[in-house]
Amino acid sequence: MIPFLLVSRSAEYESRLRALLGARLDVVTGEFLTFGADAVMDRVEGTPRIALLGPVLNYEETHGLVNALAARHPGVGLIVVREQRSDLEDWVDELELHAILSPSASDETTLALFRRLSDWLVESGKADAHDFDEPAATLVFEDTEEEITAESDGEEFDPGEFDQLVQAPPIEVWEFPPLEAGIATEAIAVVAPKGGQGKTTLAVNLATGLAEVAPNSVVLVDADMQFGDIVAALGLEPEQTIVEAVAEAAADEIVFKTSLTHHKDGFFVVASVPSPELGDAVTPDAVGRLIDRLRGAFRYVVVDTTPGLGEHTLVTLEHVTDVVFVASMSVPSLRAMRTEFELLRTLGLMPGNRHIVLNQTDKLSGITVRDAEHIIGAQIDVDIPRSSAVLLASNRGVPLIHDDVRDPAAKAIRSVVMRIAPEAHPKRRKIQRRRRSNDTE
Template identity: 50%
Template sequence: MSRVLTIGVDDDLAAAFRANGGAVLALGPAAATDGTALGLLGDADAPALLALGAEVPLPAALALAGQAEVVSSGTSVVLVAFADPDLWKEAMRAGVRDVLSPHADATEIQAVLARATGLAEARRSAPAPVGTPPAPSRRVVVVASPKGGVGKTTVATNLAVGLAAAEPGSTVLVDLDVQFGDVAGALALVPQYTLPDAVLGAASNDPLVLKTYLGRHRSGSYVVAGSDSPVAGDGVSPADVGRLLDMLGREFRYVVVDTAPGLTDHTLTALERATDLVLIGSMDVPGVRGLRKELDVLGQLGLVPARRHLVLNGTDSSGGLEMEDVERTVGGPLDLVLPRHKAVPLSTNTGVPLLEAGGKDPVTRGLRTLVDRIAPPAAPVRGRRARRRAGAR
């Protein structure tokens, strides 16, 4: 049963919360401003849901919502009101999680309670901030390509899985294809929150709140899933992306960014922060030429980081191109060549990344090599016993 604190909510709605599984403490509107609510929110057993009714003046309700984010990160704030777009925007910025109609039916109330309970549990289990290592060890790895369909998401998801396996809790994967990203699908995740949630409201400036909006993959990596729809994605600005990546870069050692094809404003924003660029092309004439053009443009913009990794994906011998021709066109050696292999579509269709499956096919081995380029494995430490044995020989 979820604990619910209502302030200034009419008796009928409070009774509806009780009827739908809430353990309700109902208080009058004065509790919003006299310190009573904050005292209850500061308890160890704080409510999962705080419902602010129409009897609470809107400025006081929004002020209390902002304070609740600080005092009790495990409490979801719901505003009881007839919503309009302007009110929604103001409420979200204050930290309100839902706007509930005064005439909400049982289904709506149950949904609000379920979201509040889930969020409270997620916030209680949110990861502690990763200890702050020296700045050079922080890595923002941008995975990009001049065109779609070259395996960019496959590489990005496997990088995140591989880095998370090397250092648990260290890695977050951001789906920055704001219109058609499918990182969640590639990882068989059904996200509760998506990119727009992570850049709006309290999550946009509070790392603790932001972490509650991250998905969690079984590999140990965290995920900012792509938008539910192109329309929702269009509401995410490059400035929003910059703030998000800056915040994640302070909280995680590895931030892996899967971008949209080409050079969108969002991708350029990510590249401004990149320590590593993984640039992927395909073994066909348009793919190779696109790779060269993108490198040239990024070079002119000064957006090629010192750690550059050129990847040619889906290679085979039937296209009539030789590797020497590709490297001559690109203007330098390739860092990784991944062959076409049946393991890749199987991985995509099942939502199990190759590095999670742990196969021995050449694509899996190549992806493991790429992980090691970004996070080289630590050298084994030889103990006293090993040294004695070495000295006894």
């Protein structure tokens, strides 16, 4: 018998309970609720004695599960896993529950609740004490199941040891470093008037450089709702995207964390929509709220925007502290940037902390940096020379500043990073060691 049942949409909470209960836990993911509570019940093995519902289940889903469990498994103990909120009293009044448990409750508190409820179920005759014992370990060979009861070397076989051997590796759960008191968080938007200016490359390397001074406290948001390609540039395979990050279910902190993808260089990524048509599901206001929420958890938030000044980009500019404007060494690009500046001044959105980057500079382009400044009507802060190393690093899915620290383009990009975080000096020995590690992967 498997005494505990969890119905939840939170992979992080599932991982926690598996670590606590091991083989005594049966899990049905909340996605099956799309087909109704009966579809969930059809996937339940045996007769659960204690069922945990949540986190990230709404009232209607929980109500349906409570009724279905009571009908199929009379006497089952029911625990709702949910944060304390204003409407919690309504849940308690309208649902026949035995307990409410916060998903952030400590392991000790969680186990203590399980012990109290299981003892009560036994005392009231709704369960037997042996129902909560560890199930016998089994070996599975194709379509047959063989129970292990043999002894080895005169010592009795411990099913708990076998369970530890066959247990799936735990899901890696990242904890965000606490923000230091008195240090303001910063959000940086990377903006370009047209596509193909190197905006995404700069955003990726900016996040990488900032992560050197604030490990795991940097998040890179791909807010290009048309053709965001940060995932491709970093060689990531995210399970969640910005669609999930701004969804109603992401109000739950555990679910929100699962929408982030961790990169090995010490920063997180919110991936863009998988296709342009899905971008309509992410409103400009939702992007603004996402940036504000991320600033509450991360030291630096870097936002790669859709080219031009669409609604998503304009709202992004209202929620950031710095803007990095990127243009290439072409007259159309420079004139488009000048037009952007004029529009932003008209709208009152010209940022105070402005960094103008001229990308892919080339002495053979026919114009100089001074010519570019005259066209856009503003001073260039950083010019990044054209370099084949940029394309090579991108094709390998490695940030340039960690791929070739001596490359002139990498040095120029590093200076952009240092405009945001002056302490982000290159640590050459560490970077070169990381580069060699990447080469062996």
